[in-house]
Structures are given as structure tokens and as C-alpha cells.
Amino acid sequence: MLVGEIPPMLGSLAYLQYLDIGGNNLTGNIPSSIGNLSSLSILFLSKNRLVGSIPDSLGKLSHINKLDLFGNKLSGVVPPLIFNLSLLTGLDLGVNDLEGNLPWDLGNTLPQLRFFSVACNRFMGHIPASISNSSNLQILQLSENNLQGQVPSLHKLTRLTRLSLYDNSLGYDQVGDLKFVSSLANATNLRFLQICHNNFKGVFPKTICNFSSLVHLSLSNNNIAGEIPVCIENVATLQLIHARNNVLSGVIPRGIGKLQNLNYLFLHGNQLSGVIPTSIGNLTKMSTLLLSKNRLEGQIPSSLGNCISLNGLDLSNNNLSKSIPPQLFNLPVLTIGLDLSGNHLTGSLPEEVGRLTNLDALDLSRNLLSGQIPSSLGGCMSLEFLHMGGNNFQGTIPDSLQALKGLLYLNLSYNNLSGRIPNFVQSFKLQGLDLSNNNLEGEVPDDGVFSNASSAYIRGNTMLCGGIPELKLRSCSLSNNAQRRKPENKKKILTFAILVILLLVVLVLLYTFKHRERTKKPTASDDLENFPNLSYQTLLKATNGFSSECLVGSGKFGVVYKGILDEDESTVAIKVFKLQNHGATKSFMAECGVLRSIRHRNLLKVVTACSSVDYQGRDFKALVYEYMANGSLQDWLHPEDSLIIRVEEVNNMSRHLNLFQRIDIAVDVAFALDYLHYHCGASIVHCDLKPSNILLDDEMVAHVGDFGLAKFLLKVINNDPNSNQSSSVGVRGTIGYAPPEYGVGNEVSTYGDVYSFGILLLEIFTGKRPTDGMFNGGISLHYFVKEALPKRVIEILDHVLVQDIESEEADNNLMLLTSILEIAVSCTTEVPRERLDMSDVAAKLSSIRNKFLGTRLQQRRRIHTGTQG
Ligand SMILES: *[C@@H]1O[C@H](CO)[C@@H](O)[C@H](O)[C@H]1NC(C)=O
Ligand SMILES: *[C@@H]1O[C@H](CO)[C@@H](O)[C@H](O)[C@H]1NC(C)=O
Ligand SMILES: *[C@@H]1O[C@H](CO)[C@@H](O)[C@H](O)[C@H]1NC(C)=O
Ligand SMILES: *[C@@H]1O[C@H](CO)[C@@H](O)[C@H](O)[C@H]1NC(C)=O
Numbered sequence: 001m002l003v004g005e006i007p008p009m010l011g012s013l014a015y016l017q018y019l020d021i022g023g024n025n026l027t028g029n030i031p032s033s034i035g036n037l038s039s040l041s042i043l044f045l046s047k048n049r050l051v052g053s054i055p056d057s058l059g060k061l062s063h064i065n066k067l068d069l070f071g072n073k074l075s076g077v078v079p080p081l082i083f084n085l086s087l088l089t090g091l092d093l094g095v096n097d098l099e100g101n102l103p104w105d106l107g108n109t110l111p112q113l114r115f116f117s118v119a120c121n122r123f124m125g126h127i128p129a130s131i132s133n134s135s136n137l138q139i140l141q142l143s144e145n146n147l148q149g150q151v152p153s154l155h156k157l158t159r160l161t162r163l164s165l166y167d168n169s170l171g172y173d174q175v176g177d178l179k180f181v182s183s184l185a186n187a188t189n190l191r192f193l194q195i196c197h198n199n200f201k202g203v204f205p206k207t208i209c210n211f212s213s214l215v216h217l218s219l220s221n222n223n224i225a226g227e228i229p230v231c232i233e234n235v236a237t238l239q240l241i242h243a244r245n246n247v248l249s250g251v252i253p254r255g256i257g258k259l260q261n262l263n264y265l266f267l268h269g270n271q272l273s274g275v276i277p278t279s280i281g282n283l284t285k286m287s288t289l290l291l292s293k294n295r296l297e298g299q300i301p302s303s304l305g306n307c308i309s310l311n312g313l314d315l316s317n318n319n320l321s322k323s324i325p326p327q328l329f330n331l332p333v334l335t336i337g338l339d340l341s342g343n344h345l346t347g348s349l350p351e352e353v354g355r356l357t358n359l360d361a362l363d364l365s366r367n368l369l370s371g372q373i374p375s376s377l378g379g380c381m382s383l384e385f386l387h388m389g390g391n392n393f394q395g396t397i398p399d400s401l402q403a404l405k406g407l408l409y410l411n412l413s414y415n416n417l418s419g420r421i422p423n424f425v426q427s428f429k430l431q432g433l434d435l436s437n438n439n440l441e442g443e444v445p446d447d448g449v450f451s452n453a454s455s456a457y458i459r460g461n462t463m464l465c466g467g468i469p470e471l472k473l474r475s476c477s478l479s480n481n482a483q484r485r486k487p488e489n490k491k492k493i494l495t496f497a498i499l500v501i502l503l504l505v506v507l508v509l510l511y512t513f514k515h516r517e518r519t520k521k522p523t524a525s526d527d528l529e530n531f532p533n534l535s536y537q538t539l540l541k542a543t544n545g546f547s548s549e550c551l552v553g554s555g556k557f558g559v560v561y562k563g564i565l566d567e568d569e570s571t572v573a574i575k576v577f578k579l580q581n582h583g584a585t586k587s588f589m590a591e592c593g594v595l596r597s598i599r600h601r602n603l604l605k606v607v608t609a610c611s612s613v614d615y616q617g618r619d620f621k622a623l624v625y626e627y628m629a630n631g632s633l634q635d636w637l638h639p640e641d642s643l644i645i646r647v648e649e650v651n652n653m654s655r656h657l658n659l660f661q662r663i664d665i666a667v668d669v670a671f672a673l674d675y676l677h678y679h680c681g682a683s684i685v686h687c688d689l690k691p692s693n694i695l696l697d698d699e700m701v702a703h704v705g706d707f708g709l710a711k712f713l714l715k716v717i718n719n720d721p722n723s724n725q726s727s728s729v730g731v732r733g734t735i736g737y738a739p740p741e742y743g744v745g746n747e748v749s750t751y752g753d754v755y756s757f758g759i760l761l762l763e764i765f766t767g768k769r770p771t772d773g774m775f776n777g778g779i780s781l782h783y784f785v786k787e788a789l790p791k792r793v794i795e796i797l798d799h800v801l802v803q804d805i806e807s808e809e810a811d812n813n814l815m816l817l818t819s820i821l822e823i824a825v826s827c828t829t830e831v832p833r834e835r836l837d838m839s840d841v842a843a844k845l846s847s848i849r850n851k852f853l854g855t856r857l858q859q860r861r862r863i864h865t866g867t868q869g
């Protein structure tokens with residue numbers, strides 16, 4: 001890591017052609033002497049802390065090809081000469097504090113440009129019409145500035161893969177604002193079209209149906225009208241459609257069910273009408289579906305229960321009617337929220353609701369639901385927010401709700417509930433409680449949420465009494481409860497007797513326990529007690545207050561931050577869990593201790609943990625891992641997934657993993673699994689092996705992360721160190737990587753991990769993910785590779801590997817690769833017991849690697865000299 005200022009004398013190295021000092025901690029100004037590096041073709045100063053303005057002298061770098069100043073704190077106006085450097089193919093000024101206009105002739109002066117980004121600055125004025133003349137552009141990112149006016153025709157940009165214009169003031173709020181989208185009709189490789197948060201008016205552009213590679217379409221927060229075109233069903237590559245907060249009308253096309261790759265569909269805040277098409281159940285990869293604030297009607301389709309990846313569903317504020325289909329409650333990973341409020345739903349709340357054990361928020365308010373509150377609702381143990389107000393629920397508040405210990409907000413107002421307010425409500429850490437306008441009776445508790453008159457609403461229940469004085473209820477006088485007194489007295493006597501007995505038992509136990517303790521020797525569990533617990537404050541400091549700058553990833557179980565620990569300045573990765581269960585502390589620390597005791601060169605090391613409460617008084621739990629400088633395998637295999645692509649990643653071969661690196665990674669992961677399965681005491685099943693869980697250190701050694709996390713979390717959630725329960729579907733891996741038998745309810749097993757490993761192996765060498773759009777109709781990744789073996793291997797290889805193969809040793813290399821793929825294929829057979837086991841796999845792969853080693857040295861030399869530039 002370089003620190004301090006860039007020395008001005010650097011400018012005297014006139015022969016320098018390539019200067020990459022990006023990603024350091026450099027401060028101060030860019031010395032103007034850099035302009036003297038007249039041979040320079042590549043200059044990367046990105047991701048430092050450089051300040052001040054860009055020196056005019058950079059405009060003298062007449063041989064410069066790629067200039068990357070991304071991610072600094074540069075300010076002021078960009079020297080106009082920079083835009084005259086006609087050999088530039090990549091120019092990244094993104095994420096700085098730059099201002100001014102883009103020059104009107106930009107596209108004429110920079111004809112070679114393939115990558116251009118000024119995203120996240122303070123540029124103003126219009127997008128120059130000449131931009132279309134820069135017809136090699138592949139990536140154009142102007143998002144998050146103050147640009148305005150009409151977007152010019154982009155018809156010559158036929159190679160565009162990414163157009164990001166979001167968060168500007170573009171468009172005049174006039175019909176015709178979207179003409180530029182039609183002008184892109186020949187840009188058939190467009191993958192990302194991001195124009196949300198502008199002033200665009202017009203109708204939903206049909207042209208998007210011509211973008212046969214489109215992955216992200218985001219149009220939200222404009223003034224776009226018209227219908228969603230039926231032809232959208234042909235854009236099978238779509239993964240994300242954001243079109244919320246516009247004025248779209250008409251129906252949701254039935255063909256939406258053909259978009260098998262869709263993960264996110266955000267259409268809330270429009271004027272869509274008609275029914276929700278049944279075909280939506282075909283979208284098994286969809287994770288978030290938001291259709292609220294429209295005019296949708298009819299029944300909620302029960303086929304939604306087939307959207308097995310849904311983790312958030314919002315259908316609120318529509319005109320939906322009839323009963324809630326119970327299938328909705330079978331959604332295995334519905335965790336974030338289910339909002340059906342503000343409709344005309346009738347009937348009772350199905351018993352099945354209790355299956356949503358990991359759900360955070362449930363809102364059924366403002367409907368016409370009736371009947372009892374099902375006692376199974378107590379099964380939704382993760383609930384923080386529960387709103388059932390404004391219905392016609394009857395009967396008492398069920399006792400089973402005392403399981404909802406994580407509730408922060410509870411609203412049952414405007415129903416027809418009767419009976420007493422259960423005592424357990426005062427033991428919840430509620431921040432808001434609304435039981436108003438029911439028929440509740442009896443004494444109001446006075447502890448917990450009831451101790452503050454402004455956080456507990458209970459008015460409109462004429463038969464309540466007692467509580468804190470501020471509630472101004474009548475006191476529960478004896479006469480009032482005359483009928484109840486006798487049974488209550490009896491109860492009191494009974495309770496007293498039980499208490500006395502319990503006390504005796506406890507005393508006896510304490511005595512025996514103490515006695516034993518004196519003779520007991522320290523054991524392993526004492527070690528676990530000593531497992532260091534880092535404080536919340538320490539982690540808060542390490543991550544700059546959990547700032548978004550430090551956020552490096554997020555997943556099913558929580559979010560990951562990069563942090564620097566004060567004590568020894570070591571960089572760590574901090575995984576913050578989302579767990580609602582209180583009192584899980586002890587088992588959490590014990591489990592962390594167990595995780596820490598599992599050590600292997602290819603497993604991500606758990607450094608320590610934190611179990612504490614945050615400043616809001618909520619439970620806070622985090623695991624601290626060693627930091628992996630080279631990110632995840634996912635980032636390397638699919639760099640196009642990251643939201644901001646960097647110049648150096650576009651045409652830079654060195655960013656790809658070569659054949660040998662891939663083999664090394666495969667062997668590393670195989671050894672890690674072999675260790676988990678057979679050599680660390682109890683056999684540990686990973687459960688969720690996939691590229692994003694494989695991390696690469698600064699020497700590109702692979703470390704498997706999140707091992708055993710699924711089971712670990714279950715134990716913590718259940719607060720039961722002996723729990724071996726693995727039935728929760730939510731933790732059974734990720735679609736595409738989880739073996740088929742998990743889908744039909746089989747126990748997790750080491751065979752399942754072997755399957756996931758096989759898929760991973762196939763992905764590493766073909767570059768295709770198991771969920772790729774091409775795999776449907778019975779053709780899986782497994783089948784795709786199996787069919788090509790042994791003759792057509794070269795056709796299915798990741799194309800960037802082909803050049804690594806072609807050498808004098810090509811035949812030999814191909815043969816070895818074929819044997820790797822054969823192993824992968826036999827790891828991914830349907831029948832679990834027919835799969836190899838990890839120790840065999842590891843042994844075979846490592847012997848193949850040794851055979852490669854023979855030819856490796858000479859090839860390595862070739863790769864290093866062949867592809868740079
Ligand atoms: C684009 O290039 C053509 C040919 O060089 C030129 O005539 C035209 O004026 C340019 N367009 C803009 C808007 O600068
Ligand atoms: C697309 O290409 C065709 C054929 O080259 C051309 O006729 C048409 O005008 C182009 N469309 C746009 C919008 O540029
Ligand atoms: C766009 O798609 C429509 C049909 O969906 C087709 O008729 C038209 O030719 C396409 N345009 C281009 C430029 O490919
Ligand atoms: C939904 O999937 C079924 C079978 O998987 C298929 O027959 C049907 O055409 C699909 N529906 C739509 C609208 O894509």
C-alpha cells in the first residue's frame with residue numbers, strides 16, 4: 001500500500017509507458033509534472049485520496065490510451081485539453097467532485113473511446129450531441145450528476161453495452177424525451193439501460209424489445225406512461241425491471257412469465273389494472289416483487305407460491321379481493337416482508353402463515369379479513385413488524401404470540417378482538433403498540449411499552465381498566481372484577497406453592513453444582529468462554545460507523561463490511577448478521593468458538609466475533625474474518641455483474657483468471673471441502689457453496705467462506721447448541737448450486753456439497769453459471785457439458801481460456817481439462833449416492849494439477865508477454 005503524496009520527480013521518468021498506482025492511500029494533488037511523461041499510454045490513479053484539480057498538463061499526454069482517475073476527491077473543472085486526447089479508449093473520471101459542462105465536440109475529439117464515465121460528480125448542462133460520433137463506445141456512464149435537457153440521438157452507438165444516465169435532471173417532461181431510446185435500436189448488445197430518476201416523459205419504449213441481451217432495465221421515477229409492451233416477453237435475458245413511480249397503465253402482460261431470469265420486478269406506484277397474471281408463478285428466480293399502489297384486481301394468484309426465490313412481496317394498496325391463497329405462506333425464503341395491506345381481501349388468515357419462520361415484516365392491515373387470529377402465527381418467530389389493524393378479526397389475542405419476542409411494532413387496532421391484553425406483551429421490546437378500537441377488557445399492564453402513554457395506543461376499548469395514570473383509565477376496582485376474584489385467588493395460592501417448590505429445587509441444584517465445580521477440571525468449553533468478544537463500538541469505529549463506503553457485499557445472512565481494527569491496524573471483513581432472537585448470545589459465542597477452532601489453509605479464518613447490543617438497544621452479532629484482498633471468485637468469473645465497471649476491467653486480459661489459476665482454485669476448494677467433510681472432528685456440511693463464497697487472498701489462494709454457517713445460524717436461532725435440525729428450507733443453498741434432492745425435502749448431506757462443488761467446477765471452466773438463460777427446457781449446465789465430452793470440449797470452454805490451451809502442449813492440456821470436466825459431471829449426477837466423495841475428488845484434481853505443472857512454466861512465460869496492452 002502506497003501512502004503519502006505522489007513525488008513530483010516521477011515526472012522525470014520520460015520513458016514510462018504504464019503507470020498504475022491505483023488502489024492505494026495516496027494523498028495530496030496530482031503533480032503537474034506527470035504531464036511530462038510523454039510516452040505514457042496508461043495512467044491509473046484511481047481509488048486514492050487525491051485532491052485538488054486535475055492539472056492542465058495531463059492534456060499533454062498525447063499517447064495516452066487509458067486514463068483512470070476514478071474514486072478520488074478531485075474537484076474543479078476538467079482541463080479542456082483532456083478531452084482532446086484523441087487516442088483515449090478509456091476515460092474514467094467517476095466518483096469525484098468535478099464540475100462544469102461536457103464539451104460540445106466530445107464525440108468528435110475522442111473518436112476511439114470505448115469507456116467513458118463521469119458518474120457521480122457535479123457536471124451540468126446538456127449531453128453533447130456529438131457523443132454519437134464516438135461510435136466505439138461500449139460503456140457510457142453519466143449517472144448521478146446535474147445534467148439536463150434532451151438526450152441526443154445515440155444511433156451510432158451500436159456497440160453500447162451499458163448506458164447509465166440515472167439521477168440527473170434529463171428530459172423536459174415532454175413527450176419525445178425518450179426518442180433517444182428508439183435511436184438505440186441497433187445497439188443489440190445493450191445489457192444495462194439505466195435512466196431512472198430523471199424527468200423523462202413519454203410512453204414505455206417498445207424498442208427495448210429489440211435489446212436481446214438486456215439484463216437491467218431501470219426506468220423508475222420518471223413520467224413514463226403507456227402500457228408495458230407485450231413483446232417484453234422476448235427479452236429473455238432480463239434480470240431486473242425497475243419501473244416504479246411512473247404513470248404506466250394497462251395490464252401486466254401475461255408473457256412476463258417467460259422472463260425466466262427475472263430477479264426483480266418493481267412496478268409499484270403506477271396505474272396498472274387487471275389481474276396479476278398466473279404465469280408470474282413461472283418466475284422461480286424472482287427475489288423481489290413489488291406491485292403496490294396500482295389498480296390491480298381479482299384474486300392473488302396461488303401460483304405465486306411457486307416463486308421459490310421470493311424474499312420480499314408487496315401487493316399493498318390495490319383492489320385485490322377474495323381470500324389469501326395459503327400457497328403464499330409456503331415461500332421458503334420469504335424473509336424481508338409480505339405486504340398485502342390496503343386491499344379487499346376476505347376470509348380468514350390461513351393457518352399456514354406460521355410457516356414464515358424467517359419473515360421480518362407482515363402487513364395485512366386495511367382488508368376485510370375475519371375469523372380468529374390463528375395461533376400458528378406464533379411460528380413467525382423473526383417478526384419485527386406485525387400490522388393486522390383495520391380488519392374484522394375476532395376472539396382473543398392468542399397466547400402463542402408470546403413467541404414473537406423480536407417484535408418492535410405491533411398493531412391490531414380496529415378489529416373486534418376481545419378478552420384480556422396478554423401479560424407477555426409488556427415483556428416485548430416494543431417501540432410501538434396499537435390495540436385501539438377493539439373490545440379488549442380487564443387490566444392494562446404497566447411495564448414495558450405500557451409504561452409510556454405515547455407508545456401504547458389502547459383507546460376505544462371501553463372495558464379496559466388500570467395501567468399507568470397517564471392513560472386515564474378507571475382503576476380496576478374490586479367490585480369490577482368481582483366475578484373474577486375467586487378463581488384468581490385460587491390461582492395465586494397455586495402459583496405461590498409452585499414457587500416455593502421451585503425455590504427448593506433450585507437450592508438443591510445449586511448446592512450440587514457448586515460441589516461439583518470445585519472438583520471439575522477446565523475443559524474445552526472453558527476455552528470457548530475465553531473466546532474474545534469484540535465490542536460494538538470497536539466495530540463501529542473500524543467501519544467508519546458502518547458506512548456504505550466500507551460495504552463490500554451482502555448476502556442471505558447479512559452484510560459484509562471491510563474494516564480496520566484499531567489494535568493492530570489489521571484489515572478484516574466483518575459480517576453483520578440479521579438475527580432477531582434475543583438471548584441467543586451464549587450459543588452465538590459458543591458457536592463462534594467452534595467455527596474458530598476449524599482451521600485449514602483453504603478455509604476463511606474466523607478472527608473473532610462480536611455479540612452485543614447496538615445504540616438502539618437491539619441485539620447485534622457479527623463475525624470477524626480475515627480480509628481477502630482479491631475479492632470473490634464471483635467477481636472474477638462474472639465481472640460484468642458489478643454495478644460500476646472500471647476502465648481497467650474492460651479490455652484488460654490480466655483481470656481474467658488464466659487456466660492455471662482456475663485449476664489451483666478448484667484444487668484449493670476441493671481440499672477445503674475434504675477437510676470439512678472428513679478431517680475436522682464432526683463432519684461439517686457447507687450447504688451453500690458458490691462462487692461468491694470463495695474468496696481469494698493477495699496470492700490468489702482460494703479460501704472457502706461461510707462454511708457451516710447455515711447450520712450454525714439455525715443453532716443460534718434456536719438457541720440450542722445440540723440442535724441438529726436442518727429442516728429450514730431457507731438455509732439450503734442457492735438455486736443452481738443446491739442439489740436437486742434438497743428441493744424434495746431430503747436432509748442436507750456431504751453428497752449435496754459434492755453436487756455444489758461439481759457445479760462450481762463446471763462454472764469455473766465454462767464461464768457459464770448454472771442459472772444462465774440458455775439452461776432451460778431440460779438442458780442444464782451438467783447436460784451441456786456432458787454432451788460435449790470428450791470431443792467438443794474446446795467449444796464449451798470459457799472463451800478466454802482457449803488461448804491458454806493453444807500451445808505446443810494443446811493436446812495434452814485438452815486431455816487433462818477433459819478429465820477435470822468428467823469429474824465435474826460425475827459430481828453432479830442426479831442420484832446422490834452415485835456422486836464421488838470429496839476425498840476422491842481432491843486426490844484426482846490434485847494429480848491432474850501436477851500433470852499440468854510440467855507444461856506450466858513455459859506457458860506462463862508466454863502468457864505474461866503475450867496479452868498485455
Ligand atoms: C459527427 O461527425 C460528422 C462527420 O465527421 C460531422 O459531420 C457531424 O457534424 C458530427 N456531429 C456532431 C453533432 O458533431
Ligand atoms: C439500424 O440499422 C439499419 C440498417 O443498417 C438502418 O436502416 C436503421 O436506420 C438503423 N436504425 C437506427 C435507429 O439507427
Ligand atoms: C425491432 O423489433 C421489431 C419486432 O420486435 C422488428 O420488427 C424490428 O425490425 C426490430 N428493429 C431492429 C432495428 O432490429
Ligand atoms: C409457464 O411455464 C409453463 C411450464 O413451465 C409453460 O408451459 C408456460 O408456457 C409458461 N407460461 C408463460 C406465460 O411463460
Ligand SMILES: *[C@@H]1O[C@H](CO)[C@@H](O)[C@H](O)[C@H]1NC(C)=O
Pocket residue numbers: 392394395416418
Ligand atoms: C364482534 O364479535 C362478537 C363476538 O365476539 C360478535 O358477537 C359481534 O357480532 C362482532 N361484531 C362485528 C361487528 O363483527
Ligand SMILES: *[C@@H]1O[C@H](CO)[C@@H](O)[C@H](O)[C@H]1NC(C)=O
Pocket residue numbers: 431452453454455
Ligand atoms: C415515550 O415514547 C415517545 C415516542 O414513542 C418518546 O418520544 C418518549 O421519549 C418516550 N418517553 C419515555 C419516558 O420513554
